[in-house]
């Protein structure tokens with residue numbers, strides 16, 4: 276049985292902790308009790324990490340594609356070997372069912388192997404020029420990367436943040452969420468154990484605002500990769516602007532799901548209910564606003580309520596649990612507020628609507644329907660186990676509702692009309708669109724949003740290119 280590990284930062288390959296540093300209590304979301312104390316960086320730690328990252332970049336930018344691929348493949352193999360330990364640690368600190376944590380490890384394995392192949396596909400191009408002249412466009416690694424990962428995918432988020440810079444030939448300082456540090460450390464350790472030079476990837480933790488101001492205030496950092504809320508993303512984009520640091524921003528969403536009269540409602544329900552309560556709804560691409568055409572509205576709403584009631588809520592480490600606790604104390608409080616506000620404004624509560632017990636951060640799988648547009652939950656990302664199910668008449672109204680919000684991350688639709696499928700693919704304002712499917716990602720596919728959901732992509736060739744810059748060389 277894996278125990279929760281003791282915690283540290285990794286700076287220049289060294290495990291750094293103690294020394295009178297401030298600490299943060301990492302909490303078990305099942306009980307609310309402290310699992311371990313996490314050391315937080317002081318300014319000297321961050322300066323040291325920056326100096327090491329600068330050296331790391333000088334080393335790694337000279338590495339061959341084969342060397343980078345070898346490290347990524349080696350780390351992927353170690354993740355397979357360590358899958359069970361890493362998954363248990365993630366479930367202990369974040370709460371999600373063990374099966375979901377195991378999948379997260381395997382998503383990283385797929386991504387690292389894809390990126391390993393991508394190392395040899397970072398082609399430039401030669402331009403057509405008169406005889407005696409030569410012009411080429413080449414891709415070069417951007418420089419040291421500051422990467423900030425949130426707590427909802429404790430394994431997958433650090434995997435994305437580390438994998439792309441390593442494949443591109445950059446160095447990286449990772450600050451993963453203080454709530455889920457051990458999973459991030461386990462992923463970094465796989466890279467180091469696979470032979471990544473210790474200067475190339477480091478992990479710090481701290482007071483988020485202090486760390487981001489310090490790192491983004493340094494001329495050493497050339498790229499910021501952030502996943503988290505739109506509010507924090509906008510704040511960090513402004514900090515990055517002062518040093519003209521390039522950014523990839525993977526921010527909030529408010530996933531619309533359009534369910535048409537001509538769809539396979541049973542299949543839509545089976546997919547949507549599982550998708551909604553996965554990781555307690557704490558997923559940026561979570562299906563959130565169910566925009567249902569009127570003939571199938573009642574069937575869909577009632578089916579969703581049944582699906583919510585069938586969830587098995589419990590400790591993610593126990594067999595049979597389909598939904599664990601929420602990840603931290605802030606989430607159930609936020610969901611309580613959203614549901615109370617929606618009810619006040621006239622929404623109907625079909626299932627759930629309150630916390631479970633008085634230990635840890637459990638919340639009932641919830642469904643609300645006929646929710647007015649001025650309810651807060653119709654406009655802000657709920658990030659919790661609540662489905663909003665509302666009836667609409669026409670395709671035009673449904674598309675307008677899907678595009679109403681400033682978010683544009685994932686959008687889903689269910690229809691068997693091929694012409695409509697094409698119209699939806701054209702008209703939905705989102706970085707990722709699922710039609711009769713909620714599988715909208717993959718190691719080879721760009722993951723990212725438009726509008727307030729951010730810019731740039733992770734995964735796919737785009738994920739590595741986001742850590743690179745072009746240089747045009749013209750020879751006379």
Ligand code: NAD
Nearest residue numbers: 424425426452483484487503504507525526527559656658
């Ligand atoms: P938050 O907005 O304070 O934090 C979101 C993430 O950003 C956390 O990982 C946090 O450590 C980090 N962060 C916060 N301030 C930072 C700073 N100044 N510099 C660097 N990193 C910083 O709130 P929260 O309570 O952790 O999450 C609340 C909301 O954030 C959710 O409701 C959801 O909308 C959003 N969120 C989105 C994702 C995603 O995958 N896009 C993940 C987690 C949270």
